[in-house]
Amino acid sequence: MxxxxxxxxxxxxxxxxxxxxxxxxxxxxxxxxRSTPPMIQQFGNDVVGLVNRVVAWPVSGLKGSVTGFSDLMNTYQENQRLKGQVQELAQTKVHDQAVNQENKKLKKELKLAHSLTDYSPVNATVIARTPSAWQNQVIIDKGSAAGIKKNMPVLSGSGIVGRISEVNRTNSKVELLSNSSESANRFAVTIANKAGQNVHGIVSGYNRDKNLIEMGNVTSKTKIEKGDKVSTSGLGGVMPAGLFVGTVVSTGTDNYGLASKISIKPATNLSELSAVTVAIRQAQTTN
Amino acid sequence: MLRVTKLRYGFPIGLFLFFYFDGVLGAAFPRQLFSVPYAMSSYLVVLWLVFAVFFEDNLQIPLGIWAAIAGGLFDVYYTGIWGIFVFVFPIVIALTKACYKAFPINFLSGLLVYFIDITVICTLSYFGNLVVHMTSASFTDMMVDSLAPTLAYNLAAYVILYFPVQWLFNRLKN
The missing domain is CATH 1.10.287 (Helix Hairpins)
Incomplete structure (x- = not known):
């Protein structure tokens, strides 16, 4: 020794x-x-990311053929289920179009250019995932060249999955909602209950064992029930309003019995991401 | 001696290929590797470096430097936090070399050495992340949710790849 x-x-x-x-x-x-990493790191990441795409291509091809087979096996059941949903969707779509047009007209009359709900989507593919238990992070193939900035929300499936944590020229890193770091998932959200009242708050954590998002420090007395929808409120930062976060699973009081704590089931399965959408808010941003 | 063999090209290509597989496999099979709350971290790049220690014989590849390069890339590209793997990977290689000198390496004893290597990597990276507040998980959570699945995955990779990589090194050396 x-x-x-x-x-x-x-x-x-x-x-x-x-x-x-x-x-x-x-x-x-x-x-x-800082909004971007140092120049050397950005350059290194861009070069490494370029080759990553070449390696990812055959692997995703292999995966595509495997999932294609398993998809084929349950096509019949899925088809039955989807048929029912399609009719409902057609109705909603027509209604949505009418409301959208009305909204445009009203905005014009009010001389509003962009409100908080407006965003332009940028589609990206997941090329790698950080092999670490402590950073639930994926790398996507779009960067500042496509207009992506730090802290922008990332969507997949029907809801929000995380936010941009690092931007390089041609790729960027996305911190998922399930990240255990202390600042990863502080989204400003709002819950609409059945009576049409809203409760504002901030996502305060993530329950790893139950796979639920937690929203703490809620002091409002408005009644929140299981099944109420949670969406982003668009307050602060670069987040548009009205992005679906999840549904309320349970409500209770926090450890001290003063404020209430709300558990939210994420809208999308966070461990299954292949293509994502980055939402770029069109309204004027504060940072 | 590295200059005269095909390993001169083969070793870095294998290293980078395994480095990319770590991230790409996680992205391609997330449901299998990252089902909440368990997380299997893939360290195939370390497997390649450890195999190089076992199979290089007297070729004297500068493995410490290669390990630092791989660790640095791992930090910058995958985690975005400098200074963890760039030191952890060379430490693990030094540890493997020390074991290699201490007793004869074969398939089984190599498996045990790799077991120790992965445990060291997981523990050190956990403490690194704990220090910079990237995680608030407790030590027991780390053991159950991260270390155990990671060991299972990486040891399985060792068992599957040991003989193919040995064959590859032998071919490249001649």
């Missing part, structure tokens, strides 16, 4: 430790404060 920790080795170990902690804290500080 004495020989191993000779003076020279000890110094090297200590220097390495200091450099490691220094690098970690600097990169976290940059990640939290």
């Amino acid at each position: 004495n020989k191993f920790f000779s003076n020279r080795r000890l110094v090297i170990v200590i220097v390495c430790l200091i450099v490691s902690f220094g690098l970690m804290s600097v990169s976290v500080a940059i990640r939290n404060k």
Whole structure:
């Protein structure tokens, strides 16, 4: 042991430790404060991402053939179920169109250019996922060249799945809602109950064991029930309003019994992402 | 000696291929690898480096430097946090070399060495993330939700790839 920790080795170990902690804290500080990573990191990520697409191509082809087979097996049941939904959807679509037109006219009369609900979608493909348990993070194939900025919301399926955490020129990283870091999923959301009243709040955490989003510190006395829909409120930052987050599963009080805590089931299965949409808000943003 | 064999090209190509597979497999099979709350982290790039220690014989590939390069890329591209894997990967390679000197390596003892390697990687990366507040999971959560599935996945990869990679190294050396 004495020989191993000779003076020279000890110094090297200590220097390495200091450099490691220094690098970690600097990169976290940059990640939290700056909108883009340093130039060298961006360039490196772009180069690495380019080759990643080449490697991802045959693997996703293989996966496509496997899922194609399993999809074929349950086509009949799915078809039956979807037939019922299609009729309902046609009705909603026509109604939606009428409402949309009315909305446009009214906006024109009010001389409103873009309201909080307007966003333009950018479609992207997931090319890699961070192989780490501590960062539920995926890498998508669109970056600042496509107009993506830090903190923009990312959608998949019927709802929101996360937000952009790092932007490079041709790829970016998406922190998923299920991320366990302390600042990953603080979305401003609103819950509409059956009486049409709204409760505003912020997503405060994620329950790993039950796969539920938690919204804490709610002091409003408005009655929230199981099944109420949760969507983004568009307050603050670059988030548009009206993006579906999930449905309320249960309500209760927090550990101190003062404020209530609401558990929300995410709209999309967070562990199954292949194509995502980044929502770029069109209304004027504050940052 | 590295200059005269095909390993000169083969080793870096394999390293980068395994590096990309780590991320691509996670994206292609998320339901199998990341079913909540368990998370299997794929460290195939470490497997390649460890195999290189086992099979290089007296070729003297500068594995510490390659491990640092792979770790640096892992930090920058996958996690976005500098300074964790860039040190963890060379530490693991040094550990594997020390084991290699201490006792003869065959399929089974290699499996045990790789078991220790993955445990070290998981634990160190957990503490790294804990220090910078990227996670608030407890140590027991880490053991059950991350370390155990990760070990299962990576040891299975070791068992499947040991003989093919040994064959590949032998071919590339001659």
